[in-house]
Amino acid sequence: MKKYWAIFKISWQRQLTYRLNLLMGRLRNIIVLLLLYYVWLSLTLTSGKFSSYSQIELFTYVFGANLLRSVIFGSQSRQTASEINDGTFSIYLLRPLNHFGAVFARELAERSLYLFFAVIETLVLAFLLGVKFAAPAPATLSPIILCVLLSLCLYFVLSYLVSMLAFWTREADGPRFLFEWLLEFSSGAYFPLDILRGLIFTALSCLPFFYLIYFPLSIYLGKIAHGRIWLGLGIETAWLALSLWLIYVVWRRGLKKFTGEGI
C-alpha cells in the first residue's frame, strides 16, 4: 500500500509543477458553471421553477454538478491509452506494481487537488452571485457520500476500460470521443436528467453513466425515495463489479497482444 501512497504524493507534486495548466483548467470550469447558472436563471426567471425543479434546486444541481465533475471525471485513466501506444506502459510491467492501482493513485491525487479548487470556486461564486442552496435531509448524507465514492470508482473503471482498447488499435481516440460525449450528456453533468422524462429518461437510467452525477444529486435533493436509493446504489455497485470483471478479462487478453511499441 505504501508504494501507491508514494505514487499519490509524487503525482501531487507533479500536478503542482504545472500551475498555469491547473489554473486554466479551473478557469474553464468557472466559465461552464457561469454559463449554466445564467441559462437556468433565465429559464426560471418568470415562474421560479422549471419542470419539477425550483430555482434553488436547479442552482444546487448546477453548483453540485461542478463539484462532482471535479471529483469524478479524472484524466489519468484517459492517459492509459497513450501510455499503451507510446510504450510508457511497459515501465509499469517491469516493476512489482499494479498498473491499475498506480493509475488509480495518480487519479486520486489529481481529483483531491481539483476538489480543493472546486470547493473554493463554488463558495466564492455562490457568495458573489448570492446563490442559495437546498439542504439535504440528514439521513441521506451517508448514501450521498457512498454514492460519490462509487461514482468516482465507476467512472475510473469505465474510462480505464475504454483506454484499454489501445491494446488492439492505435485509434483509441474514436471510441474515447464517443465515450466522453455519452458521458457528458447521460451522466447529468449539465442538467437534471429527469427533465427529459419518458423513454429517453428510461433509456438513460439503464446506462452506468446515470449513476455518476445525476443519481447522487437526486439523492441530495430528495428526489429519490429512500428504498430506491439503496436499490440504485446496488445497481451502481453491480455496474462497478461488471466493469472490474471486464477489465480483468480485457487485461489478460490485451497483454498478450501488447507489442511494447515506443521502446
Add this chain to the structure above:
Amino acid sequence: MPIIEVKNLSKTYEYYKKEPGFIQSLKGLFRREKLYAQAVSEINFSIEEGELVGFLGPNGAGKTTTLKMLSGILHPSGGEARVLGYVPWKRQAAYQKQFALIMGQKNQLWWDLPAMESFILNKEIYEIPDAEFGKNLDELVDLLGVREILSVPVRKLSLGQRMKCELIAALLHKPRVLFLDEPTIGLDVVAQKNIRDFIKRYNREKKTTIILTSHYMEDIKELCERVIIIDHSRILYDGKLAELINKYAAHKQLTVTFNDHGVSREQVERFGELAEFSPYKIVIRVERSKAKDAAAAILASELPVDDILIDEVEIDEVVRRIFKNTR
C-alpha cells in the same frame, strides 16, 4: 546452473498492410490485409551468473524484442525462457524485484521532478529498507558523480546525466540480472566512456548478470567477453568475442609503410587486395594462411619498405561482413 535459459523462443508480430496515398487509406477502412513479421525465430542460449553478454545485431534484428520477452513486457509466440528460475511473462513480483531493464531511448524517471523523487518512489515500489536504500544510493551517487544534480528536474539534465540517474534508479534494489538496451545511445564519447566504465566496474564488483545491446562496437569490445550475434530474428553466432575473428575473418591485414621514395599502385597490387593506398602507406588484405608469405615477399622485394605490421581485421569490420553476407 544457468541463470538465463532460452529455448526455441519466438515472437511474431501482427500488423496490417498500409498502402500509401489517400485512396488506399479509404480502401483500408473497409478491407485490411493482415501481415506477420517474425521478430525472433526459435533462438536458444543460456547465460551463467555474473556473465556480461553483448547482443549484437542491426536494427530490427530481434535484440530488443528478446529483451522485452526476458523482462516480461511481451508474451512470446512460442518457446520457453527462464530467468532466475522464473517465467518472465508471468511477471511475478519475486522476479521483478531481482531484475532491471534500462532503455537508452526511454525515460523511466518522472520527467518534471528531480531524479531524487523517482529514487524515493522506487524505494517504495521495490520495498527497499531505509538503511539499505541510503547505503545503495550513496554508493551509486558517488560512483557516478551526480550528487549535485539530484535536485534538478530530470527534463533539465543532459542526456549523459539522465542516463546516470536512470542507472541509479534501476540499481537501487540491487538487481541480480540487468538488461541494458542501448545504454549509450546518443551520448558523446566522454559520457559513453563514463557509462561503460561504470557498467564494467559494477559487473565486476557485484557479479550482476548483464545482457547489453548496443550499436557501438566500442561498448561491446570494452565490456563483453561473450557476444550473441542476432540478425533476421536468428542467432548467427554465440561465443567469445575473440574467437569471432578467427571464425569469420578469413583475411589478415598487412599495413606497410615506405620510405621517402614511396611506391606506385601497380608495384603493390600483386601482393593482395588493396584496402588502402597512398605512396607511403598501404593496407592489404590477404588470406590468413598466406599472411606470413605475403609479408616475406614484400620484405624480399625491391620496394623501399620502412615497416610492416600484420593485424587481425577490426572486429567492426568482421561484424559488418557477417551482417552483409546474411542480407
